Amino acid sequence: MKKYSFIVFLVFLLGILSGCNSSKQAVTAQPAISPADTSLFRLVQQQTFHYFWDGAEPSSGLARERIHTDGVYPQKDQSTVTSGGGGFGVMAILVGIERNFITRQQGFERFEKIVGFLEKADRFHGAWPHWWYGETGKVKPFSKKDDGGDLVETSFMIQGLLCVRQYYKDGSPAEKALAARIDKLWREIEFDWYRNGKNALYWHWSPNYGWDMNFAVSGYNECLIMYILAAASPTHGVAAEVYHDGWAENGKIREPREALGYTLQLRHHGAPNGGPLFWAHYSYLGLDPRGLKDQYADYWMENQHQALINYQWCVNNAKGFKGYGPDSWGLTSSYSVKGYSGHAPSAERDLGVISPTAALSSFPYTPDQSMAAMKHWYNDKKDKLWGSYGFYDAFSETDNWFLPxxxxIDQGPIVVMMENHRTGLLWNLFMSCPEVKTGLKKLGFSSPHLTKPN
Structure with missing residues (x-):
């Protein structure tokens, strides 16, 4: 027993020291993880990180859209790389450096490959497509008319790259040069073009179909980061009214209501008890929700309450699905028994499928509930749920469905949000960007970061 306790203590100490890697970027301590839980927390981060390291497409260095490890890997998708998931991946690589999963030099070399690919890959008015072919950098259409720029996925990518820029901006000459190349990519994104002449941002533009997809993005969903980056752009910025008229729909976004004992402040389209839980993750991988407020919402409260509603829905388990409970919960968009599905806490959208990313990426909001799920899945269900890149994307005990x-887009937030819970690493990097602070102020946000020096 004494030997085990000593080993746990050493793992805990190494976890603390690994957070002191020479990034020169201060981080703010988060609520402590008990020494007894630190080794599992680290293991889950590390195994999941390898999706973006060992599992990366070799030519580009970017994340593959999907990986199947059950012997039926989709051959047609082996070279498909994703801009949004790739953006989550570059943030995961920063975590890998800080946690000593890889060295600083290894991370730098991978970032050089990724940035080199992004500089040459297809772009459309500065925006990247949803998918590329990794060997060539040519766009792979996501659907017939989605063969051009995808401003939402581009925003997820640049959110990650700006963290990399901040990480290396005061480093060696080579690191500073990499930061400058990222800065150039950021400045070339034409957010103003994607207004389509309106007070809104449009998700897609195609060189072959123009604005035919006609998707003006309004809230509330996963896309807040796009509007903030558009306001923050130093070269192609948009005015505040684009946010207030387009995203917030002249105030219609605000729709306070109670759900399972918690208040939601914003309208979640078609989701009375909150949307898929990734809405509380994707925009907030870099954008720090702690103390983040504007005239429409307190975003920490919104995200935490969305996670708690999601948890409570699974605990209540009104539909009687097998395996749901306080140590197995989490509904979000993921694989499902019959294809991909946007799981959410409602009678129509709860299909009996748990997605581990929902609970694990919610660690900052629901630390006790997320820890209970992580320990149960690893200690009691490891043989059915655990593989080369951590917990499988989704599972259903009701249907006895466990596919590797x-x-x-599901693995990345696990690594990043767990680290934000532990150290605030990505939150502090992204929020240190002077342009981000400018954009938030332009839109009327308040945040503790806005009073900190750049």
Missing amino acids: RYLA
Whole structure:
């Protein structure tokens, strides 16, 4: 027993020291993880990180859209790389450096490959497509008319790259040069073009179909980061009214209501008890929700309450699905028994499928509930749920459905949000960007970061 306790203490100490890697970027301590839980927390981060390291497409260095490890890997998708999931992946690589999963030099070399690919890959008015072919950098259409720029996925990518820029901006000459190349990519994104002449941002533009997809993005969903980056752009910025008229729909976004004992402040389209839980993750991988407020919402409260509602829905388990409970919960968009599905806490959208990313990426909001799920899945269900890149994307005990399949957009937030819970690493990097602070102020946000020096 004494030997085990000493080993746990050493793992805990190494976890603390690994957070002191020479990034020269201060981080703010988060609520402590008990020494007894630190080794599992680290293991889950590390195994999931390898999706973006060992599992990366070799030519580009970017995350593959999906990886199946059940012997039926989709051959047609082996070279498909994703801009949004790739953006989550570059943030995961920063975590890998800080946690000593890889060295600083290894991380730098991978970033050089990724940035080199992004500089040459297809772009459309500065925006990247949803998918590329990794060997060539040519766009792979996501659907017939989605063969051009995807401003939402581009925003997820640049959110990650700005963290990399901040990480290396005061480093060696080579690191500073890499930061400058990222800065150039950021400045070339034409957010103002994607207004389509309106007070809104449009998700897609195609060189072949123009604005035919006609998707003006309004809230509330996963896309807040796009509007903030558009306001923050030093070269192609948009005015505040684009946010207030387009995203907030002249105030219609605000729709306070109670759900399972918690208040939601914003309208979640078609989701009375909150949307898929990734809405509380994707925009907030870099954008720090702690103390983040504007005239429409307190975003920490919104995200925490969305996670708690999601948890409570699974605990209540009104539909009687097998395996749901306080140590197995989490509904979000993921693989499902019959294809991909946007799981959410409602009678129509709860299909009996748990997605581990939902609970694990919610660690900052629900630390006790997320820890209970992580320990149960690893200690009691490891033989059915655990593989090369951590917990499988989704499972259903009701349907006895456990497939070893992974998606970049689900694995990335696990690594990043667990680190934000532990150290605030990515939150502090992203929020240190002077342009981000300018954009938030332009839109009327308040945040503790806005009073900190750049």
